[in-house]
Amino acid sequence: MGKTVTICFTNNKGGSGKSTTCSNLGAAMARAGKKVLLVDGDMQLNLSLAFFPEDWVLEHAQGEKNLYHAIGKQEDLTDYIVHTPYENLDLVPSSTLMSSIEYELFTKWQREFILRKCLQKIKDSEVYDYILIDAPPTLGGWVMNILCASDKVIIPVEASPWGMFGLANMFEFLNEVKQISPDLEVAGIAVTKVDTRKNYFKQTMETLHQLESIYVFEHVIRVDSSVEWSQDNSVPVVEYKKSSRSAKEYTELAEEVMNRVSR
């Protein structure tokens, strides 16, 4: 696998906590002294917005130095990296033009492996300990690219009645991806937006633990308004309010993830 571990965050269910988890795990890993590259793979630009104000994000989304153009030109992503305001934490920003990426990939040779190729030099250089990729809530050719560029996948699942709906499609899709990228492993399910006062949480955990051979991370993330305030200020919660419940939970989850993926 090499030194650099690439982890993507996917779930075709929208709003399951992918971008929040990707941004905060990245920030927590960086705080723990790891060198982290975040790749914003979604036209919603949420991963970029987690670190930079809206003006900055829109300016980069409209410019040439974003993931959309790198994929179009099939270029090494090194030239597209920006430093975030935090030590050890870099980002490749996204573009709203990513909305047409499915269509554009269609005619490309070996179209499932374009992102992997664009990341190869960075991986080989072993500059980063972790590359974290935020995926959109879809299951098409672009998410296949993201999965084929990854060593591990984390599936954030919202602890709600509809949170697990569609999970079977996700696993079917992962099995298809494994046929062309056999080393890809599911690191586990990260349970997010938990309200421990509700019995529904217990039912979610019971159902998830019944899934055969799928690890469920022990550290769950509870609902916390600090997450929303931090996002409103374009600062990850682990930096915005270090004493908050969610900052502590994301720091603990980051430790668990690092232990699990390095095995």
Ligand SMILES: Nc1ncnc2c1ncn2[C@@H]1O[C@H](COP(=O)(O)OP(=O)(O)OP(=O)(O)O)[C@@H](O)[C@H]1O
């Ligand atoms: N622990 C939490 N406490 C409170 N709100 C949260 C928490 N985690 C996420 N949210 C909120 O839930 C919403 C969805 O989260 P997020 O954007 O991370 O999900 P997503 O899976 O990336 O969504 P999409 O599928 O649209 O990309 C956001 O508005 C976010 O602020």
Ligand SMILES: [Mg+2]
């Ligand atoms: Mg998202």
